[in-house]
Amino acid sequence: EQISQAGKEASGTGNMKFALNGAMTVGTLDGANVEIRERVGAENFFLFGMTVDEVDALYAEGYQPRKYYEADPRLKAAIDMVADGTFSNGDKGTYQDLVNDWLNKDWFMTLADFHAYTEIQSDIEALYAQPLEWNRKALINVANSGYFSS
Template structure:
């Protein structure tokens, strides 16, 4: 969306908060749409990173074979940790705890370990957006129509149209048609439904990031309140609640 705004002249590049976005993920060999999504991200990276209009303002990277060694470098360098899985899918595991322990602020839904992190670090030090589990279930039950969100939010329409019109596929409008069709007709994880809330919270994030002292204060509170997620405490839980044994004596 930011890229489109700069290219269309809606906003000036010099007015944009600089961002370097890293994606860390893998896809199962048979997960066709997931692999296509990874290909799309890499093509977005190719286009954005080679565009002089956004140089120094926007960059996108998808490191191959994301693993612990790479995480050891990326996690301490991260300012904002995006844990944006759909509420109820339990996709946000322990990676987000590592980011909080290293001073990254979290933007996320009420999914998985995000819930615990928000409880520990405080709601004021966590950027919450998106539907709750109950709201997600209600959407599934009542019939979910992703196309209505596409029509209702110009930012979302603009982003999807960039993919559909070949901007990231050398002008090939068919390259990502299966993805676009899925977004507009199925969208099982309801990304479109949460998009507007995600964009709105980003404005709040950028306003806070401009206040360096306050951002750092909140980041420090994330670190200070994340001791609960230490491996020592986790092992004690396993000993007491699962294995029902005491620590071994010398």
């Protein structure tokens, strides 16, 4: 996965090395992901999330992450589990700053991309249940990623 917010790409070329080894990238349309997707084919790349233009537009209109939390029961349940101590042996304070950031700032628009991310994970799960097709796509990634090898 190379799931940086579009416009904030931080992958360098690490994800190219993954593709060279058959990994199908899960990622946003940014940075090296753009090049990988062009080489391996859109059908062999798991794209999700907003584009740079969509990110910029959402910032411009005044991004309010809490709206996403309140509108998506799965997202709310996930954040509530972090907040209620489920992942910190019942200590509600461990991730308090993280939860506060998600709900009030969310600089990287994690909440805005959450639904798209869960949808692409469903696609991945369905493909993984078809081993021949999964392997075919992995081999396509290997073959077409040779371009990135020096």
